[in-house]
Every structure is written in structure tokens, then in C-alpha cells.
Amino acid sequence: MKNEKYILAIDQSTSGTKVMLVNTRGEYIHKCAGDHIQYYPKADWVEHDPVDIYENVKTLLKEIVQTSGISQEELAVLAITNQRETVVVWDRETGIPVYNAIVWQCRRTSDFCEELKEQGYEEMIQSKTGLKVDPYFSASKIKWILDHVDGVKDRAREGMLLAGTVDSWLIWKLTCGNVHATDYSNASRTLLFNIKTLQWDDQLLDLFDIPYTMLPVVKSSNEIFGVTEDPNLPFTSLPISGVIGDSQGSLFGQKCFEPGMAKATYGTGTSLMMHTGELVKGTKGLVTSIAWGLNGKVDYALEGIINSTGDVIKWLKEQLELIGDVDEAEQLANSVPDNQGVYLVPAFVGLGAPYWNPYTRAAILGMSRNTGKPHIVRAALESITYQVKDVIGSMETQSNIHLMSLKADGGATSNRFLMQYQADILNLDVMVSQVSELSSMGSVYLAGLGVGIWNSVDEIRELNQEYEQYYPIMSSNIRDKNYQGWKDSVKVVLVK
Known part of the structure; x- marks a missing residue:
């Protein structure tokens, strides 16, 4: 490993944190990972402990330096990719969070978002941010903390509190409070950032009653954000660059550099994203985001958000205890020839694109006395592919681009049944990257460009x-029949 520079990458996701060491050929050398606790204090509420997240990051950085034998001199830069929309509010002086991080999945602000729609703000908000008025995004989460934690709103108005997505929290901690910053991709997911002017928007800040002083400086993804100063890290003064939200990171990691290229990241939820280059207004369930800022130039993307995909597999294992591990899901799904008319609509936290309905709840439909565990497991895996097809249909209509293939990444892509069924139901080639950590690879590429x-x-x-390529083999009759069954199932459960 001597005489070569290496990039460290932090991938802080919904379920845990990974830290990776990558060489200049884009190859993973070492990887360490650890989970953090998911808190569900009430129905539809999801929280993380931001202190726990940062302690995990430090532990993993120490572990990877120790196990790899890397020296300070061999490290070139530290990159960060992160779960988006999840927000932290903390004290500017003490660095102590005033409340747990509210996670992107959390629906506690659904009623407030409905009030904004009823008051006629949706069109204005979407024109500025490219996003729907939805509890998925960050602004209403920050407002909830300011409104519900004793004394917090006054401290915020006095300039004593800071707010940011997880990337901002990590940068602030890594730099010992000397840098409060984010990148364009994360800023564009807050409902507070004007993606046309590229500024925090005063009208939106007033609407959500959030002081401007709380918010981070916004930078291009490949800028140098600062240097590490935490004395408890196994290195000092390492530049921080390559900061990008996880879905945009995987778009960059998949090398979707040209308008019209698209990818799907199969994580807890799934982000389908198409690089559009210029700003294209999202309709029919799509939202517009900033893909990244690179060398001062901003590129845009259309995105469809699915709330529950990989999380469905986790639910099969942890809540229903139908499977012992992820591999068993694939085996059970393959053990039956079809779903026997069983459909799962996994609206555990509402339905995302193209429905955007936070009130719909999950259901299993079409069961008979002959329904067994394999049919339910198969229906769960199939539900992921149907949701992806829903979004791609909207994406092709909006962009007037017919996708020739889909690039796929994320943990669930290891499930071969899932990927084959995805190719079948889309009638498209699905190209699964053999680099499973595409979000972090996108941040690595950007950090490498930065230094x-x-x-x-x-x-x-x-x-x-x-890539491992999956080709569609399903007949059109079966494809149409199965997909129609899905659409009929969604109609049954969709809350008007």
C-alpha cells in the first residue's frame, strides 16, 4: 500500500454507518460497518441518536485505520455520503443535540404539511424547491423540534442553535465546530433551498419559522469543506470533500454523467433518479433535485422516491420472522412458480411516488387458504419491483425519454430473484453494479476530483x-397480468 494515496469514505445511512478505504483505481481495499439503534417512540415516528451516530463514525474510522495499517501520509481526503432529509438540531456552543435526529421516514408532520397544502402554499413551495409538500423532507421536521422542545425556539432566535442534515452534523463534529456546511444535493432536499437562485429562501424560512442563522453554508460537492480537527480521530488535518446525499452519490457513482441516464438505489427505500442536466419540473409523482454541484456548476435530476423497499425484507425477518436471513427470502420466492394472486402493498409509512399519500397503510391482499409463507415472501419482493415500475412510468412520461436499461445498486441487489423479476416487470435490462457501495463511490469520485x-x-x-446484467424473459401476457394485479391492489388500500 506504500507510495499510493487513498480516500476514506463515510457512508452514513438510515440503518448504520460504513467506512471504506478506496485506492486511486476506484477499488475498495477495506470496509468496516456498524449499526445504530432505530427509535420508534410513537406510530409513524422514527428517530436516531446523532451522538450515537458520530461515536460510531469515530469507532469505525479508528477500526479501518488499524485493520488496514494505513498511515496519515497515505490518506488524501475524507469523503461523506449520507441519508438525506434526516435532520439534527444542536447547540452551537456545547455541540449537544436538543432532540434526537428526526429521520426521513418519520411522518409526525403529516398534518402540518396538509395544512400548508390547504392554505395554498404547495405551488409556491414546489416552484422554488422542486419538491412536494411532504413530511419526508426536512423543513417540517426542524419546525417540529422548534415548536415542541421546551425553550428551543427562543434559543434558535438568539442564534444559539444550528440545524442541518446528517452531513452537516458530521462535518461540524469532525471539524470541532469550526465548519457548518452542506452541499447542494443535501440542501435541495430540505424544502428551504431555492434550486433556481441556489440560496436559502427567505420566504420559505418565514413560512416554516426557521431562523436563517441556524442553516449551513452551501458548497459544491467537490469543494474542500474543511479539515478534520477532532483529537479523538486517528488522523489530523485531513481534508473533507466529496460531500453528497446518498441517492445523488449513487447517480455519480454509477457514472450517470449525461442527461437521460438513470439509476435505482435499493436501500431502506429506493430512489430512482434520472440525470436531466438542466432543471426539469417534476410532475406525476416526480420531484426535481440538484444532482450535484461540480466545479461551481449545478446539474439537476428528476427523482421518484419509494418509502419502503429493502425495508420490506427487513420487516419479513424482524417483525414477521418469516426468514432467518436475506438469502432465505430469495430461496422461498423461488420455491413457488408465482405469487398465487397474493400482493403486498408495503405502505408502512405511506406511499411515496407516484402516489404521495402519507396516510395509506400496508396490506396483504389476495390470500386464500392455500397461501403459505413462500407466497407472502414472494409478494413482498415483487412489491419492490412494482413500485419501481410505477416510478419509471412517470419518469418516462415526464422526460419524454424511454429508458433503454436501468443501473441498479444497493444492498437488495444481491437478491437475484428480485433483480430478475425487476428486469421482467420492466421489460428492460437491469445492470447491477458489482461495486455494491455506489453512494460512497460517488462521494469518493467527487472527493478525488476535489483534491x-x-x-x-x-x-x-x-x-x-x-456489471451483472439481467435480461427480461417474462412473457408480455404474464407481465401485464401481474402488474395489473398490483395496480388493483393499490387502488384498494389507497386513502382518498
Whole structure:
């Protein structure tokens, strides 16, 4: 490993944190991972402990330095990719959070978002941010903390509190409170950032009653955000760059550098994202986001958000105890020839795109006396693919681009039944990256550009990246019949 520079990448996701060491050929050398606790204090509420998250990050950074034998001199830069929309509010002086992080899945602000719609604010908000008025995004979460934690609103108005997505929290902690910053991709998911002017928007801040002084400086993803100063880290003064939200990170990691290229990240939820280059207004269940800022230029993307995909597999294991591990889900699904008319609509926290209905709840439909465990497990896996098809249909209509293939990444892509069924139901080739951690690879590429390891995206294109390709083999009659069954099931459970 001597005489070569390496990039450290933090991937802080919904379920845990991974830290990876990558060389200049874009190859993973070492990886460490650890979970954090999910808190569900009430129905539809989801929280994380931000202190626990940062302690995990430090532990994993120490572990990877120790296990890899990497030296300070060999480290070039620290990259960060993160779960988006999840927000932290903390004290500017003590660094102590005033409340748990409210997670993107949390629906506690659904009623407030409905009030904004009823008051006629939705069109104004969407025109500025490209987003729906929905509890998924960050602004109403920050407002909830300010409104419900004793004394917090006054402290915020006095300039004593800071707020940010998880990337901002980590940067602030890593730099010992010397840098409060985020990147364009994360800022564009808050409902507070004007994606046309590229500024925090005063009208939106007033609407959500959030002081401007709480918010981070917004930078391009490949800028140098600062240097590490926490004395408890196993290195000092390491530049921080390559900061990007996880879905946009995987778009960059999949090398979707050209308008019209698209990817799906199968994580807890799924983000389907198409690079559009210029700003395209999202309709029919799509939202518009900033893909990234690179060398001062901002690119845009259309995105469809699905709330529950990989989380469905976790639910099968942890709540229903139908499977012992992820591999068993694939085996059970393959043990039966079809779903026997059983459909699962996994609206555990409402339905995302193209429905955007936070009140709909999950249901299993079509069961008979012959329904067994394999049919329910198969229906759960199939539900992921149907949701993806819903979004791609909206995406193609909105963009007037017919996708020729779909690039896929994320933990659930290891399930071969899932990927084959996805190709079948889409009638498209699905290209699964053999680099499973595409979000972190996107941040690595951007960090490398930030410190001069690579000089252009053309150089990144030349880095090896292999795909496993799935080809559709399902007949059109079966495809249409199965998908119609899904649409009929959604109609049954959809709350008007």
C-alpha cells in the first residue's frame, strides 16, 4: 500500500454507518460497518441518536485505520455520503443535540404539511424547491423540534442553535465546530433551498419559522469543506470533500454523467433518479433535485422516491420472522412458480411516488387458504419491483425519454430473484453494479476530483466498473397480468 494515496469514505445511512478505504483505481481495499439503534417512540415516528451516530463514525474510522495499517501520509481526503432529509438540531456552543435526529421516514408532520397544502402554499413551495409538500423532507421536521422542545425556539432566535442534515452534523463534529456546511444535493432536499437562485429562501424560512442563522453554508460537492480537527480521530488535518446525499452519490457513482441516464438505489427505500442536466419540473409523482454541484456548476435530476423497499425484507425477518436471513427470502420466492394472486402493498409509512399519500397503510391482499409463507415472501419482493415500475412510468412520461436499461445498486441487489423479476416487470435490462457501495463511490469520485487525484469525469469513466446484467424473459401476457394485479391492489388500500 506504500507510495499510493487513498480516500476514506463515510457512508452514513438510515440503518448504520460504513467506512471504506478506496485506492486511486476506484477499488475498495477495506470496509468496516456498524449499526445504530432505530427509535420508534410513537406510530409513524422514527428517530436516531446523532451522538450515537458520530461515536460510531469515530469507532469505525479508528477500526479501518488499524485493520488496514494505513498511515496519515497515505490518506488524501475524507469523503461523506449520507441519508438525506434526516435532520439534527444542536447547540452551537456545547455541540449537544436538543432532540434526537428526526429521520426521513418519520411522518409526525403529516398534518402540518396538509395544512400548508390547504392554505395554498404547495405551488409556491414546489416552484422554488422542486419538491412536494411532504413530511419526508426536512423543513417540517426542524419546525417540529422548534415548536415542541421546551425553550428551543427562543434559543434558535438568539442564534444559539444550528440545524442541518446528517452531513452537516458530521462535518461540524469532525471539524470541532469550526465548519457548518452542506452541499447542494443535501440542501435541495430540505424544502428551504431555492434550486433556481441556489440560496436559502427567505420566504420559505418565514413560512416554516426557521431562523436563517441556524442553516449551513452551501458548497459544491467537490469543494474542500474543511479539515478534520477532532483529537479523538486517528488522523489530523485531513481534508473533507466529496460531500453528497446518498441517492445523488449513487447517480455519480454509477457514472450517470449525461442527461437521460438513470439509476435505482435499493436501500431502506429506493430512489430512482434520472440525470436531466438542466432543471426539469417534476410532475406525476416526480420531484426535481440538484444532482450535484461540480466545479461551481449545478446539474439537476428528476427523482421518484419509494418509502419502503429493502425495508420490506427487513420487516419479513424482524417483525414477521418469516426468514432467518436475506438469502432465505430469495430461496422461498423461488420455491413457488408465482405469487398465487397474493400482493403486498408495503405502505408502512405511506406511499411515496407516484402516489404521495402519507396516510395509506400496508396490506396483504389476495390470500386464500392455500397461501403459505413462500407466497407472502414472494409478494413482498415483487412489491419492490412494482413500485419501481410505477416510478419509471412517470419518469418516462415526464422526460419524454424511454429508458433503454436501468443501473441498479444497493444492498437488495444481491437478491437475484428480485433483480430478475425487476428486469421482467420492466421489460428492460437491469445492470447491477458489482461495486455494491455506489453512494460512497460517488462521494469518493467527487472527493478525488476535489483534491486532484482525478482531473475530470472523463478520467473517472475509464475506471473499471463491471456489471451483472439481467435480461427480461417474462412473457408480455404474464407481465401485464401481474402488474395489473398490483395496480388493483393499490387502488384498494389507497386513502382518498
